[in-house]
Amino acid sequence: MTNSHTPQSAAAEQPADQLPPLFVIMNAGSGDTNAETVADKLATLFAEAEQPYELFFCRQPGDLPEMTSQAIQQASKRNGVVAAAGGDGTIRFVAQEVIAADLPFGIVPLGTFNYFARDNGVPLELDPAAKALLAGIRARSERQIQVGELNEQVFLVNASLGLYPQLLVDREALKKQHGRSRIVAKLAAFLTLLKRDIQMLLRMEHSGGEEESGEKVIPASTIFVGNNALQLADIGLAAESESVKNRQLAIIALPPMSAGKRIGVAFHGMLGVLSKAPEVTHFACRQLVVEPLSRRKKRLVKVAMDGEVSHMQPPLTFRVGPKCLRLIAAVSPGDET
Numbered sequence: 001m002t003n004s005h006t007p008q009s010a011a012a013e014q015p016a017d018q019l020p021p022l023f024v025i026m027n028a029g030s031g032d033t034n035a036e037t038v039a040d041k042l043a044t045l046f047a048e049a050e051q052p053y054e055l056f057f058c059r060q061p062g063d064l065p066e067m068t069s070q071a072i073q074q075a076s077k078r079n080g081v082v083a084a085a086g087g088d089g090t091i092r093f094v095a096q097e098v099i100a101a102d103l104p105f106g107i108v109p110l111g112t113f114n115y116f117a118r119d120n121g122v123p124l125e126l127d128p129a130a131k132a133l134l135a136g137i138r139a140r141s142e143r144q145i146q147v148g149e150l151n152e153q154v155f156l157v158n159a160s161l162g163l164y165p166q167l168l169v170d171r172e173a174l175k176k177q178h179g180r181s182r183i184v185a186k187l188a189a190f191l192t193l194l195k196r197d198i199q200m201l202l203r204m205e206h207s208g209g210e211e212e213s214g215e216k217v218i219p220a221s222t223i224f225v226g227n228n229a230l231q232l233a234d235i236g237l238a239a240e241s242e243s244v245k246n247r248q249l250a251i252i253a254l255p256p257m258s259a260g261k262r263i264g265v266a267f268h269g270m271l272g273v274l275s276k277a278p279e280v281t282h283f284a285c286r287q288l289v290v291e292p293l294s295r296r297k298k299r300l301v302k303v304a305m306d307g308e309v310s311h312m313q314p315p316l317t318f319r320v321g322p323k324c325l326r327l328i329a330a331v332s333p334g335d336e337t
Contacts, residue, residue: 087111208286243284
């Protein structure tokens with residue numbers, strides 16, 4: 001196995017004119033499967049398919065920017081395809097650079113929830129996912145996928161501020177103690193909702209939706225912006241799920257509330273009936289500008305994008321991205337070449 005700064009390669013062994021070379025960036029920290037085993041399996045699958053490839057293996061989170069840059073440069077020079085092997089956060093990071101370079105993009109999902117893969121019909125098991133990617137490359141099959149942006153940073157599934165980013169911080173801490181799994185993630189969410197309380201006064205301005213554009217000031221504990229139709233349908237926001245399919249984003253706002261009410265809202269979401277929770281405000285639009293009104297002590301705001309937490313300078317502008325992601329589309333067996 002190569003080290004984190006040396007790509008594993010078979011590209012030089014294959015005729016350059018047969019297929020576009022594939023440049024795979026793999027995050028070793030994604031999912032709960034042994035990363036080196038996964039990397040070896042991918043290498044075997046690509047070699048058996050005679051697919052020119054380079055595998056960029058990121059052992060540490062800090063390796064991801066450098067590896068992504070290397071893969072983008074190589075793919076741009078050689079008219080290749082860039083793919084991300086990891087969870088939604090890894091996929092989001094690589095996708096942002098791929099969109100800027102206007103390259104085709106594939107994924108091998110290795111995360112906990114894999115909402116982006118599930119929403120786009122990508123298999124969740126390793127072998128079928130890799131084979132679907134290879135079939136898509138051979139068919140030259142692409143699909144234009146809407147992305148969201150938060151202050152010009154791409155997100156694919158969702159972005160948020162308030163209680164939800166704090167939930168992700170707590171979840172990561174619990175995962176370090178008990179491992180990565182959906183059960184651990186849900187337990188962490190429950191504990192956060194039980195113990196945490198965030199109160200913000202926000203100026204919000206939205207435009208480009210079915211509702212009349214406007215500006216208002218609201219007390220809030222969480223603003224959640226969704227770009228994934230499957231996730232929205234799962235929690236019971238059918239109208240917003242359809243809106244996302246029509247070049248809009250889904251907005252969910254929660255006011256400050258007691259722990260009991262927070263748990264109640266969470267159960268509405270788990271049961272797929274969030275639209276029936278009386279405390280929840282939800283609508284769709286193309287752009288939302290959010291600005292905390294009391295931020296003297298802390299100028300930066302904690303935000304989350306596709307499960308990764310960072311800090312940004314307000315105002316926060318959520319919008320439908322002007323460029324789409326060129327996703328390598330799954331093809332049926334009859335379409336493979």
